[in-house]
Amino acid sequence: MWPFNRRAASSGVETRDATVPVSVPYGEFMQFYGLNSQVNLPHVTIDSALTVPAVWAAVAFLSRTLATLPLHAYRTTKNGPQKISGKLETVVHDAPNDGQDSFKFRQYFWQQVFTGGRGLAWIERTPQGIEALWPMDPCSTSIRRVGQKTVYTFTDKYSGNSVDYPASDVIDVPFMLKSDGLCHYGPVIMAAKAIQLALAMNDYGSNFFAGGGIPPLALEGPLPQGAEAMKRAMADIGRAIEEAKKSEKPLFPIPAGHKLTQVGFDPAKGQMIEARRFQIEEISRAYQLPPVFLQDLSHGTYTNTEQQGTILVKHLIGQWAQALEGEMNLKLFGRGNTSRYIEHNLDGLMRGDFVARMAALSQGIQNAILTPNEARALENRPAHEKGDDLLIQGATVPLGQQPDPNATAAGKKALPANDNKPDDEADAA
Template identity: 30%
Template sequence: MNIFSGLFKTRDAPKNRTSGSAYSFFMGASTAGKNVNERSAMQMTAVYACVRILSEAIAGLPLHLYRYNDGGGKEKAINHNLYKIIHDEPNPEMTSFVFRETLMTHLLLWGNAYAQIIRNGKGEIIALYPLMPNRMKVDRDEHGALYYEYMVSQDDAPTNKGSSVKLSPDEVMHIPGLGFDGLVGYSPIAMAKNAIGLAIAAEEYGSKFYANGAAPSGVLEHPGTLKDPSKVRDSWSQTFGGSSNSHKVAVLEEGMKYTPISISPNEAQFLETRKFQIDEIARIFRVPPHMVGDLEKSSFSNIEQQSLEFVKYTLDPWVSRWEQNMCRSLLNNNEKKEYFIKFNVDGLLRGDYQSRMNGYATARQNGWMSANDIRELENLDRIPAKLGGDLYLINGNMTKLQDAGIFANNPKTLNEEEEENEEQEILELQESKDSKPRKRRSNRENS
């Protein structure tokens, strides 16, 4: 049993690297010759834009704690202590928006988001604090149970003593990204470091191109032998280097000759390379190009559809990842039967005004939305119940499906039924007239 236990622990030990490979996330060297890590990647405008778009989108969504009610529906559990933490402020130092924005940034750059769960003596959650992913280690103990080890920094609270703090799984809210073991996510920056490195190299090439006076580098040829070549080179760079010295006329002495040896930016397809790398980075984060400023393939007819696809195919997987991991970490087994955490993405899926009104009209006429339901979605005040704001109406010319063939199953026609009804009414009226005189005669006889 000890042998199998050791194999199990070794196989399932969370690793921050691809399975069966020496490729490590902490080695940022790329094939373009540029070191790429989470912080250097954020200096790329495309990476910064994608991270900002996704983190602000998740942070800006309404987040509520719901409770199942007796009627089979749901209602906001505003009296639960966790509601204020996830909706308003997870801790006294930051709002819910900033907290979620920070964790989503960690998730997009490092592939993991961690938050320390602070509980009181009753076991109730009273605060959530974000933890840096690059200082967190996920491992297993001798019994195969998971634990988290966080490296303490000088910037942390002075109450922490030692170089690391060991945390149990119920003390950490962990949201992993895409990974092979389901426990630790892989850094998107590390997995796509070659594409990002090429973008950094192209940007640096453009910067140096203008720093050298927007002129290609070359060779200064002298017919004789120079005693101090570095002095000539430095003098040339000082006189003609930099964009402020571009297009100056060079005067060469002693038979010197300047020969350019580099290809021009047009021949190197500099602009095309930079533009393609922007699309490449947007593809990594699955962000539509028009949201990072590339409107080449966008138009008035398809940009709304692209925005809806952004919510469905980009945000929705992240939302589900957040919801399920928050429920797993912040709710106990008994609370999971009664409560759940939910983001509201309806605001991002709203169409134009005319489309919304047509949809509301259909829902109102078919009886599955009331006036107050519609006004709540439009952020309008509710109509008092006594004025019919909560009434569910339905079109009067509609009938149940089981009653649709009631006349077809009746052998009598509609005219025959009307004639029989008229005859029945006449007989009832006649009987009522005959009964009145008899009552009068009986009264005379009695008198």
């Protein structure tokens, strides 16, 4: 836990002032706790972590998927939910501010969540209502808590000017909060060891193949005396290897009575390919993301790959969508609001599957869940003048009231399929 600066108030009541950087670089984090690792592993920052293809794929996929989901403002009425029009719908669905559309704004927001671990946005208000949403750079923001109030301090990195915002004006979605309720855990820092290993294997693989696939070698045999003579011998062997590579000849000479021995592990014997594949699984665990969405189909089948799509929506995308919805509903409308709300439409994830989408809309219309015009609106198609009525299959009747197939043959008047009158009343009619 980060240290608190305690001050005894004149009234004798203790208050706490805590200032915590929202985004702490990994190096500063290690130095703060006096942990200067001597292990020769790559340094992990957000930028270096994104050079790992699995991390890049996870952040890009999750941020773009969440930014793609339709997001609307609704009002609760006696006839059910109704979309809110006007400036609020423009801010939520179309363009949160003058410089960004909804996709770009939310993609940036979620990129901060899935890298540093926190997404922030400031709510601009006017007497008329919500005017805009502006992204806040987590690296330029700190949190200060005085008593029970939380204040976000944003410092412009160019001018150095600072502005304080109350918590009620800041949309804040952390990846995971620490016990103090201010600090957070970020996925890149918490998965730093797995990312370090992936970076190390990337570096080793690139260096290995850049050297022509030749591993480190040791020269055995009578060695020359003296440091300078040893350097010349090593230079001669190095030049011989380089000449062999340039000439594409598999052989090169070495002095008589000497031999070259490989130093270190062969990448194949060290299971480098298996280890790199396992790092994809490790990084997918850090994001709770099914491996198939990181392009890892090593354990994929037709059945479980299809199920991973359901798992993605139910156990990951739906949860993060709820996190943003809850924060926006609280900060935009306040605690006492009961009539207005913000909500994602998770059906937007099905827009790419035309057959499944059409089947779902057909079932909704045939079972009186959707009107034809409501289904057409989901497909961005114009309304039809006779499409506002709920429809249902006419063959569905109560048990025991189905028509007698022999009634017509016997000369009796057949009852309509949806006629629920008793037989005597029907005959009288």
